[in-house]
Amino acid sequence: MKAAVIPEVNGTWEIREVPTPRPGAADVLIRVEASGLCSNDVLATKGILPFPSVDPAIPGHEPVGRIVEVGSAVTSRRVGERVGTTWIRGTCGHCEHCQREQPLSARSAFLCAEPVSTGFTVQGGHAEYIVVAAEQTVLIPEGLAPELAAPILCAGYTSWSALRAAQPQPGERVAVLGIGSLGHLAVQFAHVSGFETIAITSSPDKHAVCRELGADLVVSDGAQLREAGGADVVLVTGNSYRAAADALQGLRPGGRLVLAGIDTGDVFTIPPTHPFFGLGQRILGATHNGTQYLREALDLVAAGRVTPLVETFAAEQIADAVDRVGKGEVRFHAVVTY
Ligand SMILES: [Zn+2]
């Protein structure tokens, strides 16, 4: 089969012919239709996040496709069903974390001694086929195009988990900092959930699209957010902790700032001038907080209430796609078809 392979740290992704994987008794074989390109794949390519330990290094943790074969012990999935899988698929079952019987979420990736992670410890989704244990698949709602489902498996899952983690209450205002792969979905999620939604972006060229996505207001920084009345929730979906700290200026008393993006080069610091204690504010972390949130996000997309804006690339264009994601040029999520 054809698969995208990262030849080495800082290498250029290339399409190679590799053996097609075979499903075991508990597995399904998926013919991948679309696979999202997460910016974390680019960070892993550069070695900023751990380089995939699977050999060959076939990345990708947003694959969607049809089941073409099921293992002999599989009862929960059938040939022909459209499914996807996510970044964190399983745990070792024996370490200290696993002994607490935690539900599967991204926490496992950080706390389990030997987590199974798509495109990192096992083959990823940038390939014509992928083998996944049946129980590690999620059903994609029928009628939802694979190109639109793929970005939800990581980016949308993260954005929606971030909003849910903040537990916004009726009448509260939600701001989204950083309008990119995660942020353009977060704006839509907040808007369709009925919250007055504010987009915070330093890019003037994104103002118009923010309003199209459902933002009631667009501001450029924390000071402007404060002048506009502030927000009860700030979802930090960009990759700048400096910008996140700046946004605290516009966080209302009792407000929650949710860190959902990764800044690999800076620390998050509460500015000494900001009366964080007195205002009873909270800083939360969120990413893939449990598969029920993935289901909710997929359903919103299937219902046509939220629509990922994607740029679709053919497999042969993979190097170009990775380059554009790395430069932040994609509006707003790259999806590769196989
Ligand atoms: Zn991702």
Ligand SMILES: [Zn+2]
């Ligand atoms: Zn474990």
